[in-house]
Amino acid sequence: MNSLRSTEQSNKTGVISAVTVHSSRRKSDKLVPLLMLLPSVAAIAIFVYGFIAWTGYVSLSEWNTLVTDFSFAGLDNYKFLFQDFRFQSDLRNTLMFTVLFILGAMVIGLFLAVMVDRKVRGEAFFRNIFIFPMALSFVVTGVVWQWILNPTTGINLILKSIGVNNVPNWFVSTDIVPKIHVGQIEFGLPVAIISVALAAIWQMSGFAMAMYLAGLRGIPDDLREAARVDGASERQVLQKVILPQLRPITMSLIIILAHISLKIFDLVYAMTGPGAMFVTDVPGVYMFETTFRGNHYAQGAGIAIIMLLLVSLLIVPYLVSNMRKGEG
Amino acid sequence: MQRFNRALMYVTLVILAVLFLVPVYIMLVTSVKGLDEITLDRMWQLPNSFSLAGYEQAFTKLVPNLTNSFLLAIPATLISSILGSMNGYILAKWRFKGSDVLFTIMLFGMFIPYQSVLIPLIQFMQKINLYNTIPGLILVHVVYGLPICTLMFRNFYVGVPTEVLEAAKIDGGGFFGIYRYVMVPLSLTGFVVVAIWQFTSIWNEFLFAVTLTSQKQQPIMVALQNLSGSQIVQWNVQMAGALLAALPTLLVYVFLSRYFIRGLLAGSIKG
Numbered sequence: 001m002n003s004l005r006s007t008e009q010s011n012k013t014g015v016i017s018a019v020t021v022h023s024s025r026r027k028s029d030k031l032v033p034l035l036m037l038l039p040s041v042a043a044i045a046i047f048v049y050g051f052i053a054w055t056g057y058v059s060l061s062e063w064n065t066l067v068t069d070f071s072f073a074g075l076d077n078y079k080f081l082f083q084d085f086r087f088q089s090d091l092r093n094t095l096m097f098t099v100l101f102i103l104g105a106m107v108i109g110l111f112l113a114v115m116v117d118r119k120v121r122g123e124a125f126f127r128n129i130f131i132f133p134m135a136l137s138f139v140v141t142g143v144v145w146q147w148i149l150n151p152t153t154g155i156n157l158i159l160k161s162i163g164v165n166n167v168p169n170w171f172v173s174t175d176i177v178p179k180i181h182v183g184q185i186e187f188g189l190p191v192a193i194i195s196v197a198l199a200a201i202w203q204m205s206g207f208a209m210a211m212y213l214a215g216l217r218g219i220p221d222d223l224r225e226a227a228r229v230d231g232a233s234e235r236q237v238l239q240k241v242i243l244p245q246l247r248p249i250t251m252s253l254i255i256i257l258a259h260i261s262l263k264i265f266d267l268v269y270a271m272t273g274p275g276a277m278f279v280t281d282v283p284g285v286y287m288f289e290t291t292f293r294g295n296h297y298a299q300g301a302g303i304a305i306i307m308l309l310l311v312s313l314l315i316v317p318y319l320v321s322n323m324r325k326g327e328g
Numbered sequence: 329m330q331r332f333n334r335a336l337m338y339v340t341l342v343i344l345a346v347l348f349l350v351p352v353y354i355m356l357v358t359s360v361k362g363l364d365e366i367t368l369d370r371m372w373q374l375p376n377s378f379s380l381a382g383y384e385q386a387f388t389k390l391v392p393n394l395t396n397s398f399l400l401a402i403p404a405t406l407i408s409s410i411l412g413s414m415n416g417y418i419l420a421k422w423r424f425k426g427s428d429v430l431f432t433i434m435l436f437g438m439f440i441p442y443q444s445v446l447i448p449l450i451q452f453m454q455k456i457n458l459y460n461t462i463p464g465l466i467l468v469h470v471v472y473g474l475p476i477c478t479l480m481f482r483n484f485y486v487g488v489p490t491e492v493l494e495a496a497k498i499d500g501g502g503f504f505g506i507y508r509y510v511m512v513p514l515s516l517t518g519f520v521v522v523a524i525w526q527f528t529s530i531w532n533e534f535l536f537a538v539t540l541t542s543q544k545q546q547p548i549m550v551a552l553q554n555l556s557g558s559q560i561v562q563w564n565v566q567m568a569g570a571l572l573a574a575l576p577t578l579l580v581y582v583f584l585s586r587y588f589i590r591g592l593l594a595g596s597i598k599g
Contacts, residue, residue: 032503033422040415040474041430047471048437051445051452058447112344115337128585129345134592135581137532139549140574143556143566144351147358153368154354202348210589263441266534270553284535287443292539297447304443315439323432 052308059301066295077302085184087303089278090286096189097197097282098261104201105257106250109208114238116209117216127213131206138203142270145199146171171195171272174279190279196268203267204260208253215249216242255318262310283307359383359568366563382564386555386572389565392544393551394572397531399462400547404469405526409519411470412477417511419478420485421493422503431482438475442535453540460545468540469530476529477522480594484518485511517587524584525591528577548573 062073081087112130116123133141148154149170156167169175173191180187219242227241265284274281274289283303291300358366362379419431449468450459458464488511496506512519537547546554552573556566581588 030424033418034424036414036503037418037430040411040478041434043471044434044437044474047445047449048440051448052440054448055444055446115341118337120338120341126341126345127589128582129348131585131589131592132578132581133348133351135528135577135588136574137534137549137577139532139534139553140570141351143552143570144355146556147563147567148351148354153371157368157371202351207592210592214593259439263443265443266549269534270556284441284443287446288535288539291447300443301447304441304446307441308444311439311441315436319432319435319439323428 055301055304058298059305061298063297064295064299068297073298077298078306080299081302081306083184086274086278086281086286087283088183088185090281090283092185092187093190093193093278093280094262094282097193097200097264098258100194100197101200101204101261102254102257104197105205105208106253108201108205109253110212110246112205112209113212113216114242117213127209130209133203134206136203138264138267139270141199141203142267142272145195145202146271149195149198171275171280174276176279192272192275192279196271196280199271200261200264200267204257208257211249211253212246215246219245252318255314259311259314262307262314355567355571358563359386359571361564363562363564379564382562382568383572385565386569389555390548390551390569390572393546393548396462396545397548397576400465400469401527401530404466404473404530405523407466408470408473408477408526409522411474412522413481413512413515413519414507415474415478416481416483416485417507420482421488421490421506421511431478435475435479437472438479442472446535446539450539460541462545465536465540465545465547468536469526469533472536473526473530477526480522480525480591481515481518483594484515484521488514520584521587521591521594524580524587525594528580528588531577 057070059077060073060075062069062071062076064077112126116126116130120126150156151167151169151172156170159167169191171192175191176186176188177191178188223241223245224237227237232240263284264282265288268280268282268285269288272280274285283306287300287303287307290296290303354371357374358371359382360378360380361370361375362377362381365375365377365379415434419427453459453464453468458467492510492514493506496510501510531547532549533547534549534553537550538553541547541550552569555561555569
């Protein structure tokens with residue numbers, strides 16, 4: 001408002017002063033935005049990049065007790081981790097969890113989206129029910145699902161009442177199928193991780209649905225009509241017309257869900273914890289416990305850096321390609 | 329056949345909707361059961377009598393933490409929305425050489441596992457005397473919320489036609505004038521979307537909360553986790569607690585789901 005008024009005044013005083021105001025503003029025009037952006041850029045430079053560098057430094061140190069010790073340890077902490085039973089279990093669990101979680105959330109999300117998109121009555125109602133778990137905290141989800149999937153309570157009570165005697169052990173199970181001995185651990189799918197994945201799928205498939213729904217709405221109706229006129233069945237329309245159009249969304253979804261899965265901490269921590277034989281342990285939980293309960297700061301930093309590298313493998317290409325698209 | 333297919337579809341949708349609501353059912357019925365009714369064989373049944381004892385206990389236990397969460401989430405949401413809108417305005421409408429690269433570098437901050445900044449962050453907060461304080465948590469959430477808020481507002485402002493901006497400039501609008509009198513009024517929806525997103529994320533956040541605070545300063549999610557982790561707390565109290573902890577974000581969702589979903593999609597950059 002001030003600047004608006006000042007130009008009005010300078011217009012009254014004459015053309016020459018108006019021109020000088022204009023040129024001096026031009027300079028400030030470039031400077032002011034930079035100055036206004038500076039605090040945020042500085043904050044991110046310190047809190048994101050600076051702190052990551054510091055964590056990297058800690059991960060190369062001997063600081064594995066309460067007493068801060070920055071003497072150089074080389075890659076000792078990483079060597080320890082990759083030979084550690086718990087960390088090897090974490091990597092296996094993360095891999096299995098990621099696959100189950102992404103597949104489950106995407107398939108259910110797509111299925112829901114295709115159905116909700118067919119102009120159903122009460123569309124908003126259904127959509128809201130499938131998305132509402134997204135508004136909850138992973139902690140709340142963990143607390144509730146811990147009870148639903150507890151082998152002595154919850155679902156098993158229903159299963160028993162309909163005559164199933166061999167009820168599953170859910171997240172208490174220590175089974176791993178198939179058991180292939182690799183390094184320190186048995187490689188395979190830990191049955192207990194399925195329970196955690198179920199809770200996560202419940203929470204996130206609404207997100208997948210929302211993404212797919214937005215994608216479906218973006219496909220012009222003519223395209224479907226044209227295929228139908230050409231004699232394609234509904235199934236063919238879905239397979240040959242709709243799904244290929246949704247491919248970019250599927251790519252984004254995989255990247256977003258995978259990065260959530262690699263970082264996951266609160267759900268596991270609230271629902272199961274590390275579990276017996278670490279069958280439900282993940283790097284996020286290990287990092288938290290070893291750093292803040294065990295005071296192994298350097299090892300914790302090592303886990304954090306490995307998590308960051310894994311996430312970066314997915315996110316950096318995604319960000320770069322998004323940037324290129326933005327420029328083009 | 330067509331009609332049969334549609335009927336089948338409705339049946340499937342209803343079954344799925346019911347399945348999705350099972351956890352809510354369990355939370356609700358358990359939370360209003362009295363002590364004598366929270367036995368395993370009655371877990372899935374509706375309560376015989378309605379009891380608020382669970383809520384009373386949960387509420388007395390959690391009320392300080394609920395207060396903490398409001399004191400944390402509201403200021404942090406406001407500050408990060410304002411900063412995000414300014415950043416988004418600059419990165420969308422006052423581009424400079426390298427601004428797209430800078431934006432991408434900023435965005436990376438929203439994807440990192442926060443474990444990778446946690447150890448220095450705690451040391452830093454201790455040094456500036458904000459460790460174990462609500463203002464400390466506000467600072468943390470504002471800083472780590474910057475990338476997503478900037479992203480949402482930038483995408484919003486990119487859609488504002490350049491002509492509008494040019495017209496405002498010809499009228500003598502400067503950097504702040506255009507922001508205050510053109511961009512802000514145009515982006516009120518954007519503010520609602522971002523504010524809802526930030527409030528929900530900050531309210532639900534756990535990792536920073538559990539590592540940066542203890543005891544009296546703990547936000548609600550940490551308190552809920554402690555409540556459910558303790559063996560002596562009854563199930564009705566735990567479920568009532570979970571529901572109380574979820575209530576603010578659930579209410580926001582119920583009344584403003586349209587904006588919530590927009591935020592959900594905005595967070596995924598551009599699909």
